[in-house]
Amino acid sequence: MKLVYTDNNATTMIAPQVYEAMRPFLTEQYGNPSSMYFFGGQIRHDIERARENVAKLLGASEPSEIIFTSCGTESDNTAIMSTLRSNPEKRHIITTKVEHPAILSLCKYLETVGYRITYLNVDNEGLLDLEELKSAIDHDTALISIMYANNETGVIFPIEEIAEIARVRGIVFHTDAVQAVGKVPIKLTELPVDLLSLSGHKLHAPKGVGALYVRRGTKFSPFLIGGHQEAGRRGGTENVASIIGLGVACGLAEKNINEENTRVKNLRDTLENALLTKITNSRVNGSRQFRLPNTTNISFEFIEGEAILLLLDEKGIAASSGSACTSGSLTPSHVLRAMGVLFTYLQGSVRFSLSRYNDESDISQIIEHLPVIVKRLREISPYGK
Amino acid sequence: MWDYTDKVKEFFKNPRNVGEIENADAVGEVGSIICGDALRLSLRIDKATGKILDAKFKTFGCASAIASSSALTEMIKGMTIEQASRVTNKDIADYLGGLPEEKMHCSVMGMEALEVAIANYHGAPLKKEMVGEEKIICKCFSVTDKKIIRAIKENNLRTVEEVTNYTKAGGGCGKCKPEIDKLLKEFWDKESTKKPMPPKETAKKGLTNLQRISLIQETIEREIRPQLKADGGDLELVDIDRNKVYVKFLGTCLGCPATGITLKALVESKLREFIDENIVVEEAK
Numbered sequence A: 001m002k003l004v005y006t007d008n009n010a011t012t013m014i015a016p017q018v019y020e021a022m023r024p025f026l027t028e029q030y031g032n033p034s035s036m037y038f039f040g041g042q043i044r045h046d047i048e049r050a051r052e053n054v055a056k057l058l059g060a061s062e063p064s065e066i067i068f069t070s071c072g073t074e075s076d077n078t079a080i081m082s083t084l085r086s087n088p089e090k091r092h093i094i095t096t097k098v099e100h101p102a103i104l105s106l107c108k109y110l111e112t113v114g115y116r117i118t119y120l121n122v123d124n125e126g127l128l129d130l131e132e133l134k135s136a137i138d139h140d141t142a143l144i145s146i147m148y149a150n151n152e153t154g155v156i157f158p159i160e161e162i163a164e165i166a167r168v169r170g171i172v173f174h175t176d177a178v179q180a181v182g183k184v185p186i187k188l189t190e191l192p193v194d195l196l197s198l199s200g201h202k203l204h205a206p207k208g209v210g211a212l213y214v215r216r217g218t219k220f221s222p223f224l225i226g227g228h229q230e231a232g233r234r235g236g237t238e239n240v241a242s243i244i245g246l247g248v249a250c251g252l253a254e255k256n257i258n259e260e261n262t263r264v265k266n267l268r269d270t271l272e273n274a275l276l277t278k279i280t281n282s283r284v285n286g287s288r289q290f291r292l293p294n295t296t297n298i299s300f301e302f303i304e305g306e307a308i309l310l311l312l313d314e315k316g317i318a319a320s321s322g323s324a325c326t327s328g329s330l331t332p333s334h335v336l337r338a339m340g341v342l343f344t345y346l347q348g349s350v351r352f353s354l355s356r357y358n359d360e361s362d363i364s365q366i367i368e369h370l371p372v373i374v375k376r377l378r379e380i381s382p383y384g385k
Numbered sequence B: 001m002w003d004y005t006d007k008v009k010e011f012f013k014n015p016r017n018v019g020e021i022e023n024a025d026a027v028g029e030v031g032s033i034i035c036g037d038a039l040r041l042s043l044r045i046d047k048a049t050g051k052i053l054d055a056k057f058k059t060f061g062c063a064s065a066i067a068s069s070s071a072l073t074e075m076i077k078g079m080t081i082e083q084a085s086r087v088t089n090k091d092i093a094d095y096l097g098g099l100p101e102e103k104m105h106c107s108v109m110g111m112e113a114l115e116v117a118i119a120n121y122h123g124a125p126l127k128k129e130m131v132g133e134e135k136i137i138c139k140c141f142s143v144t145d146k147k148i149i150r151a152i153k154e155n156n157l158r159t160v161e162e163v164t165n166y167t168k169a170g171g172g173c174g175k176c177k178p179e180i181d182k183l184l185k186e187f188w189d190k191e192s193t194k195k196p197m198p199p200k201e202t203a204k205k206g207l208t209n210l211q212r213i214s215l216i217q218e219t220i221e222r223e224i225r226p227q228l229k230a231d232g233g234d235l236e237l238v239d240i241d242r243n244k245v246y247v248k249f250l251g252t253c254l255g256c257p258a259t260g261i262t263l264k265a266l267v268e269s270k271l272r273e274f275i276d277e278n279i280v281v282e283e284a285k
Helices: A016-026 A038-058 A072-086 A101-112 A130-136 A159-169 A240-278 A305-314 A334-338 A360-380 B006-013 B063-076 B089-095 B101-121 B145-155 B160-167 B177-193 B200-204 B209-230 B259-274
Strands: A066-069 A092-096 A116-120 A141-145 A172-176 A195-199 A210-214 A282-284 A295-300 A349-353 B026-032 B037-046 B051-060 B136-138 B233-241 B244-251 B280-283
Touching (some): A016 A240, A038 A066, A038 A195, A038 A240, A066 A072, A072 A195, A072 A210, A130 A159, A159 A172, A240 A282, A305 B006, B026 B101, B051 B063, B063 B101, B089 B101, B145 B177, B244 B259, B259 B280
Parallel strands (some): A092 A116, A092 A141, A141 A172
Antiparallel strands (some): A195 A210, B026 B037
16 A cells, blocks of 8 residues: 655655665764864864755854754754743743643743743634734743644745844744745845744754754853854754754755745645545634644534544555544644644544655555545434434 | 553454444443543343344544443343443453553443443433432543442542543642542542451352341442442342342332343342352332
């Protein structure tokens, strides 16, 4: 059975070119980049080339603005903790209700140690009200941290406007761009973001590597305190192979970003429209206008997501859901709840997130099987028609 | 992904007895779409023998909720109402070769639907109603203290997390967790001060008539009356004739449509558990 992988917002396949580029660093090229001898020192140059690639994809002005980390969560945590340590007199953070747990859980913790957090609301489409953001800002605000694009719905926030609001008030602005990097063009020379997080495995690099962009001039305090690596901004011997992989992946992403916004987007739209037509009582969660090109989050009324996923899995289709049962908790997705998704639709959400490795046959396979699965589960459901 | 047994997967992918019995003799509805799972169980019952001839279900929920519902219908077909009333959530989970701890509430939902259906057969509404002093502990999932205590007792639960796995209580906003913890402490404190019962086997065999009568009285006092009183009801022992025990309901039990179940599911099953499997309890005329 052919695997149809449509869970790319969760993780992605390592691109073959990425794997090939990494291989020497997992075998013969094992030297420590901090060493003086050629065997290690050469590796330092390879790391710097990777840094240049990341900076280029982000449109950053200098490669030195990129710090390699171990994952998106570390980048997010570093951004927040660094800002708080650098502005110790300020005790207020503004974020949103729909952030990734890498932000939300840390903010919940910070509340317990005396920080004040404003969690901005979203509307039915998953969009922010920038007036609410403006009025939440006060003299105590140390940081605004708002995601670039939502992992569950793909909804994109107006980062340019938000960054400008923060800039004119002199407040540090961080964006968790883990889902956006490689999917939409980003140009940091024109976007006044101070800190930006990304994760390798969301753009066909391996798991266990991420990066944090720190705009030149932004006060910084390391999160991992240790050696002089990353110019003293992140202790710990470099994860060389993965950093090399991330560099190559960023190069590929830059090359393919147009395809992502044309061919992949068309596949997504074909899938979405077909499902909405073939399946009654279905709806898209989140703005269809301001959205990543690869993501669709669709809810099917009166049925539950985990059951849908398991039956999709039987047909070789990998997707994800915001239902309570799949989240490992008893409450459905915090994102869909914040959007006020109608309760009859809340448990029955499925997210398909595509990548450039998907093709039309993948989409037809989903369109063939999902309507049958939904029908079957609705026959079992006491609310089904 | 959850670690489901092959049997859970089989009952989910090919569920038996999906549907609804027309003009059913008993219907039980539990859960709601807001709570994340719901089950509607309908039964065809032979009135003469009390035997469950057919059972069908409709379930909104995840794979283990669907599998638990289907397993339940398979288990109870052919049972008498009285036998079915003794089916516990553990029986359902065991039938499926076990459920992940976090999914035990699916088996509890099956047991509850069955209870409501049996009560419905005896005249109660097809949806569970709160009685007497029951109090909602978990507002997110509408879980009462009674349900929590019962889950603690029947499944030997010791932590708040376990209670959440079995009843969903505390799984939403989490504000009721201290209250659940209190219920746990109260229950286990009370348990530890109870005097230990003589083991069942020795209790049953070789009792003199007098010992037997006093044991029945003791069991009614200790195990049965406190439960009824908790709901504002009561009962008194009227007569004992060999294996037949005659009782009379008092308080709110009077005229309660569910006394038939109470008689069998509580009074008779307790006396059987502690004294003799052959005891039959009847309401004194």
